[in-house]
Amino acid sequence: MEHAIVRTTDVTKNFQLGQHQLEVLKGISLTIAPGRYISIMGPSGSGKSTLFNMIGGLDKPSSGKVFIDEVDIAQLDAYELAWLRCRKIGYIFQTFNLIPVMTALENVTLPMTFAGTSGDEAMERGMELLSQVGLASRYGHKPSELSGGQQQRVAVARALANNPAIILADEPTGNLDLTTGEEIITLLKEMSVERGVTIISATHDFKMLNVSDEVIWIRDGRIDKIEKREELNISVGTIHER
Amino acid sequence: MDRLPPLPLAKSFEIAYKSIKARFFRSLITTTSLVLAVAFLCYIQVCTDLANALLASGTPEAIQALIRGGFDLSDQTGTIGESAKQQWLVVLSLLVCVVGIVNAQLMAVTERFREIGTMKCLGALDRVVLLLFLIEASLQGLVGASAGALLGAIAGVLSSLASLGSMILTDFPWTAILSTTLKATLIGCLLSLIGVIYPAIKAARMEPVEAMRVEQ
Ligand SMILES: Nc1ncnc2c1ncn2[C@@H]1O[C@H](COP(=O)(O)OP(=O)(O)O)[C@@H](O)[C@H]1O
Numbered sequence: 001m002e003h004a005i006v007r008t009t010d011v012t013k014n015f016q017l018g019q020h021q022l023e024v025l026k027g028i029s030l031t032i033a034p035g036r037y038i039s040i041m042g043p044s045g046s047g048k049s050t051l052f053n054m055i056g057g058l059d060k061p062s063s064g065k066v067f068i069d070e071v072d073i074a075q076l077d078a079y080e081l082a083w084l085r086c087r088k089i090g091y092i093f094q095t096f097n098l099i100p101v102m103t104a105l106e107n108v109t110l111p112m113t114f115a116g117t118s119g120d121e122a123m124e125r126g127m128e129l130l131s132q133v134g135l136a137s138r139y140g141h142k143p144s145e146l147s148g149g150q151q152q153r154v155a156v157a158r159a160l161a162n163n164p165a166i167i168l169a170d171e172p173t174g175n176l177d178l179t180t181g182e183e184i185i186t187l188l189k190e191m192s193v194e195r196g197v198t199i200i201s202a203t204h205d206f207k208m209l210n211v212s213d214e215v216i217w218i219r220d221g222r223i224d225k226i227e228k229r230e231e232l233n234i235s236v237g238t239i240h241e242r
Numbered sequence: 243m244d245r246l247p248p249l250p251l252a253k254s255f256e257i258a259y260k261s262i263k264a265r266f267f268r269s270l271i272t273t274t275s276l277v278l279a280v281a282f283l284c285y286i287q288v289c290t291d292l293a294n295a296l297l298a299s300g301t302p303e304a305i306q307a308l309i310r311g312g313f314d315l316s317d318q319t320g321t322i323g324e325s326a327k328q329q330w331l332v333v334l335s336l337l338v339c340v341v342g343i344v345n346a347q348l349m350a351v352t353e354r355f356r357e358i359g360t361m362k363c364l365g366a367l368d369r370v371v372l373l374l375f376l377i378e379a380s381l382q383g384l385v386g387a388s389a390g391a392l393l394g395a396i397a398g399v400l401s402s403l404a405s406l407g408s409m410i411l412t413d414f415p416w417t418a419i420l421s422t423t424l425k426a427t428l429i430g431c432l433l434s435l436i437g438v439i440y441p442a443i444k445a446a447r448m449e450p451v452e453a454m455r456v457e458q
């Protein structure tokens with residue numbers, strides 16, 4: 001069998017709300033092969049972001065295990081976890097989350113700085129990434145001087161800064177209008193094809209379906225179904241052709 | 243799994259400096275209470291330095307001026323100290339200033355939760371975040387405390403000129419005043435650091451998931 005870049009085994013997550021225990025994830029097992037474009041689809045509140053945080057090593061499951069590159073991330077110490085977040089995974093957020101006091105270029109080079117890349121090399125690669133997302137001319141602009149779509153492009157460039165194996169994107173189009181959202185999806189798809197990076201995107205945006213290799217449908221904390229691209233064309237394609 | 247190399251200190255300074263520059267107004271507010279408290283401390287001590295220099299000159303006119311200026315010369319040690327009331331006021335103002343800094347820095351941490359969380363997602367360790375806040379506070383402290391000490395020293399000299407007369411200029415205690423000003427600056431930097439310790443620890447412990455939170 002092909003080696004898995006992300007694998008979860010029976011991941012559950014509970015939140016304690018007063019005396020009440022909220023079961024958000026009720027046993028998620030999935031295997032993701034490298035280089036694929038995966039969408040995690042599901043209605044709002046179904047647990048996409050929670051699952052996403054588990055895969056990204058941002059939160060710990062209540063039970064079950066998460067493996068990145070076949071390493072159980074619960075076993076990592078703080079330093080190794082920081083390395084994982086810096087080098088192995090690139091994050092894209094619904095709210096863009098650029099550092100407001102830094103310029104576009106500084107935002108893109110920040111993960112390289114954390115990784116120990118020298119200033120000159122970081123600058124060069126940062127500009128390269130910015131031109132790949134079509135924003136080379138805006139390198140000196142602060143996030144507040146960029147539109148939402150442009151900020152998200154900078155965020156895509158930043159996520160790619162250290163050549164990660166995985167990009168995790170939680171509702172990357174959630175705060176964008178239709179066309180800008182589409183542009184970001186296309187950009188992510190391009191990056192996935194060109195660089196072979198695995199993209200895992202949580203979304204309820206149906207525009208994502210067209211570019212996905214695989215769609216994992218989540219409903220109420222469980223995997224509802226997993227569809228491959230071929231099956232998708234049959235089941236969803238017809239709906240969207242109208 | 244590997245580990246990240248430590249963030250070079252120069253880089254940390256660069257990031258902290260940018261952050262202060264970009265938030266100049268907020269930094270100014272955080273620093274203002276420090277400027278005032280350090281100015282007060284330095285003012286009181288410079289006045290004492292000048293009075294002591296005058297006393298050391300020992301001329302009858304000098305003693306006359308000191309008594310007219312309201313200084314208590316009954317102390318047998320041959321030096322003039324700050325009155326107990328003045329000392330209390332200074333300690334109190336420094337205390338109020340630290341509380342003000344803690345308050346302002348806690349607000350800054352709350353405002354910056356997303357930024358801090360994002361940095362952690364990008365690979366910043368707890369200690370990197372802690373260091374950034376400490377450097378920011380030191381820089382603010384250095385600028386605020388030097389400004390305050392300078393202001394206080396100038397005010398002390400001017401007010402002594404008014405109360406004791408131009409006699410103080412004949413044996414002007416340069417070294418004493420310089421060392422007082424430096425000490426006040428140092429104390430100011432220290433206060434700024436003390437004030438940021440708790441907020442900085444709070445920021446450093448912030449979970450990276452905080453960055454993902456979407457305001458509802
Ligand atoms: N930190 C938390 N504490 C308590 N409940 C939470 C927390 N995070 C998420 N939840 C709850 O878990 C459920 C799933 O949330 P989430 O994973 O954000 O869903 P989605 O991203 O699919 O919209 C929601 O009902 C939400 O209220």
Ligand SMILES: [Mg+2]
Nearest residue numbers: 048049050171
């Ligand atoms: Mg969500």
